[in-house]
Amino acid sequence: MLTIPFIKDHRDTVLKGLEVKNFKNPELIDQIIELDNKRRALQVKTNELQAQMNKLSKEIGQLFKSGEKEKANQVKEQTTGIKQELETMEQDLQRANERMNELLVQVPNVPHPSVPGGNSEADNKEIRSGGSIPSLHEGAQPHWELGKKYKLIDFDLGVKITGGGFPVYRGKGAKLQRALIAYFLDQNTDAGYEEILPPLMVNEESGFGTGQLPDKEGQMYHVTGDNLYLIPTAEVPVTNIYRDVILDAGELPIKNTAFTPCFRREAGSYGKDVRGLNRVHQFDKVEIVQIQHPSNSYNALEEMVSHVEQLVISLGLPYRIVQLCGGDLSFTSALTYDFEVYAAAQDKWLEVSSVSNFEAYQSNRLKMRFREPGEKKTQLTHTLNGSALALPRILAAILENNQTPDGIKIPEVLHPYMGAGNEMIT
RNA sequence: GGAGAGAUGCCGGAGUGGUCGAACGGGGCGGUCUCGAAAACCGUUGUGCCCUCACGGGCACCGGGGGUUCGAAUCCCUUUCUCUCCGCCA
Known part of the structure; x- marks a missing residue:
């Protein structure tokens, strides 16, 4: 706040x-x-x-x-x-x-002066784009068909075990998932982020700290027996590490990365873009989080955007970066860039990352502060986070864009993670 | 799941009704000594809110909430969490 x-x-x-x-x-x-x-x-x-x-x-x-x-x-x-x-x-x-x-708590964060006005997605401002849109062969299929055809993803099995929106990955599909996680984590740690493996359930205090509670309570799975919440993103446990902490200015910036499954009830969004991996209740995501000195937070935001951009480029996916307009900006964010990749068979842009600067808004709630050397007074830190990256839609785009009549080509950067002989899913 | 113990400042740990925001030790910071360092010695060292241009001052906080009292870290109630032992278990 x-x-x-x-x-x-x-x-x-x-x-x-x-x-x-x-x-x-x-x-x-x-x-x-x-x-x-x-x-x-x-x-x-x-x-x-x-x-x-x-x-x-x-x-x-x-x-x-x-x-x-x-x-x-x-x-x-x-x-x-x-x-x-x-x-x-x-x-x-x-x-x-x-x-x-x-x-x-009813007052949303104030947007950065650069944020354009507007009501919806349609008013978002494209910052830049890259990659080239592939032309698919005759009979190309969307990823949910490909998942079935190559035995990579089984949605029906997920329904049997749990319910809709809980896909089962198997064989090369599971391996590709693991490869992406490892690749993203390695790229992030190479860029100076400390790897964190946090709890997947959080208490009420943590949920409140990052703003999921009380407003978005219905979006999280609630384990009532123990009054814990399944995390909707690694942002929650990771950012809460620094709740109620006073840092020395010299400790800034703090850069963390974490892989976690994410759980989202997605209440109220049934029927819209829910096919296949486009919207699921459980998915894997690698997150990056920065705790920054206020004077440097916007530099950090740009740095994070470039970093995510490199990841997308390295996977060979056509992408575009948009700056969210005021109406599309989340309650807590001051400035957000969304990354979308193009999934060729669906002919759709899928959001795969959202990189935001929350300035002091989260920190104030979290009592996350720092002190300049020699100063007595504490100041609020700035917090930023972004996906680097969310897996399902990346997987969807890779499957759809890289399909050939002979199989699906695995992006080169993932070859070391897939093992010899797995450059192609056949 | 059963039994017990505990929660105090950066850390350890004392404090069971009045000057306790909190002994003592450690750590940090500043200083003396030293060519420099170590040791030793001296000093200093929580957070938030409010009043004030400032100097300075007031208030609150000893896990959370409530109560008793002129007065609570200290007594009572309640709640959460942690630890130990037993049981179960990856």
Whole structure:
């Protein structure tokens, strides 16, 4: 969430930003500012009363010690009135603070000035593209047919074991999956990211920290018996490593990469683009996360985009990078680039990565701070993350684009990971 | 699943009703000494909020929530988590 000082000092910027995001409650900002003034007044008064009580209590203690019981009891009587007043005051203050929190979590992050206005995908701005769109042979098939034909992916088996959206990979399909994971992790660690293998379930606190709770509760699988949530992305456990931590400026940036399965209920999205691997409930993803000094976060964002771009290029996939418009930007993001690859048989662009700078928005919730050497005051870090990369759609594009009448060609960079004799799936 | 123990500052660990934001030790930082370092010695070392231009000051926080009391790290209730032993198990 945004900090109160930021909202107060940049009221107009915030209002303008919310407009770009099509956020339809600008009055909220003034409500917050107003409530903060009220809250401060309450706190001043409360603190005064508390100070009075502390003083009197100390006095009573002294008096009892020196045996002046009578006097002590006199002072005691003085406290009752103050105590009552203090009680209501404290309640008011607590209520104001709770209310403030309710209001603050309703305010989305302010988009970066470069974010274009717009309502939907259609208004996203293409930054650049690369690769060439392959021309397929006669009778080319979409990946769900290819998966069946070459015994790589079995969707029906997933339905039997679990349900729709839980594909079973087998044989070369499973191996290709493993190859992609290893390849991505190696590329990421070569680029300076520390590899993390985190828990796949998180507690409520972590879910709240990265913003999945309470707003997107329905999107996560909830293990009610233990009150844990299956992670929808590695971002959740990895970013929460640094929750409630004060770093030295010298420790920044922190760069982590993690492979995890991701679990998403995708409630409400049935029937749309759900064929094959396009949208599933469980999928594998390699994520990159950076904790950055605020002065460098946008450099880091560009660096992450180039890194992901290299991955896509190395796999030989036609791609385009779009900057999300205000309306398409997530609640917590200040600037997001989406990567899409072209799946030739479906004639569709599939989103395979989303790279975002959250600035201090997540950090504020997570209490993730750093300190400049010699400074006493702490500052909020900036957080960024991106997929590098999400597997199913990459797999879909590879299968579809690389199909030939004789089989499916495995991208060269994966050959070392697939083992000899597996340059082609036949 | 059964039984027990515990949760205090960067770490270890004391503290069972009043000057405890917290002894003591370690670590960190600054200094003295030294050619330099080590050792030794001295000093310093939590977070957040609020008032103030500032100097400075106030308040809260000893896992979380609630209660008793003039006063709670300390007593009571409740909750979460951790550890140990037994059982089960990859």
